[in-house]
Amino acid sequence: QVQLKETGPGLVQPTQTLSITCTVSxxxxxxYYMQWVRQTPGKGLExxxxxxxxxxxxxxxxxxxxxxxxxxxxKNQVFLKMNSLKTEDTGVYYCARDPLPIYWGQxxxxxxxx
Amino acid sequence: DxxxxxxxxxxxxxxxxxxxxxxxxxxxxxxxxxxxxxKPGKAPRLLIRYTSTLESGTPSRFSGSGSGRDYSFSxxxxxxxxxxxxxxxxxxxxxxxxxxxxxxxxx
Numbered sequence: 268q269v270q271l272k273e274t275g276p277g278l279v280q281p282t283q284t285l286s287i288t289c290t291v292s293x294x295x296x297x298x299y300y301m302q303w304v305r306q307t308p309g310k311g312l313e314x315x316x317x318x319x320x321x322x323x324x325x326x327x328x329x330x331x332x333x334x335x336x337x338x339x340x341x342k343n344q345v346f347l348k349m350n351s352l353k354t355e356d357t358g359v360y361y362c363a364r365d366p367l368p369i370y371w372g373q374x375x376x377x378x379x380x381x
Numbered sequence: 382d383x384x385x386x387x388x389x390x391x392x393x394x395x396x397x398x399x400x401x402x403x404x405x406x407x408x409x410x411x412x413x414x415x416x417x418x419x420k421p422g423k424a425p426r427l428l429i430r431y432t433s434t435l436e437s438g439t440p441s442r443f444s445g446s447g448s449g450r451d452y453s454f455s456x457x458x459x460x461x462x463x464x465x466x467x468x469x470x471x472x473x474x475x476x477x478x479x480x481x482x483x484x485x486x487x488x
């Protein structure tokens with residue numbers, strides 16, 4: 268069955284880079300869009316961006332200058348990297364499948380604090 | 382970006398009540414609105430897509446309607462398992478944007 272699971276650092280210091288991995292099973296990354304959505308106390312749910320089945324990406328301009336989404340199809344993994352973190356980036360980060368998010372991971376809590 | 386104005390922020394209902402949540406988009410979204418349910422500590426769950434199409438497994442007491450800029454989501458005969466937060470999402474244009482959410486509580 269379709270499964271997605273995010274793994275990440277938990278705690279990141281301000282100005283540092285966040286790296287989260289989404290490991291999937293039950294489907295091929297070359298057949299589906301994968302996206303990242305976050306939920307923060309300040310802004311609620313925010314769509315961050317996606318990587319298409321063909322590998323091209325789209326980003327929310329809110330994050331564009333500091334966000335990167337990539338994948339390793341051989342490892343069934345999708346990656347989020349966001350630099351210049353601020354305390355306001357504290358929240359839960361989800362990966363989700365499909366252009367309209369249907370299948371979601373459990374989310375990973377990220378705290379940005381010194 | 383399309384702004385989604387969702388109301389009310391919170392709602393108190395008794396079991397068996399009918400409740401309605403609305404979302405107004407800042408421009409015509411051509412029915413490309415979805416509704417999600419989220420329980421504490423869990424990821425959002427897609428209930429309805431394209432205004433009124435129920436996802437597999439969504440109980441028939443959930444419904445959606447609307448057009449243009451104005452959309453609504455209803456739960457008839459609220460059950461205890463419906464206590465959650467609900468969010469609308471427009472997916473006609475990038476970036477997709479969510480409403481601020483409605484927290485449904487038991488009266």
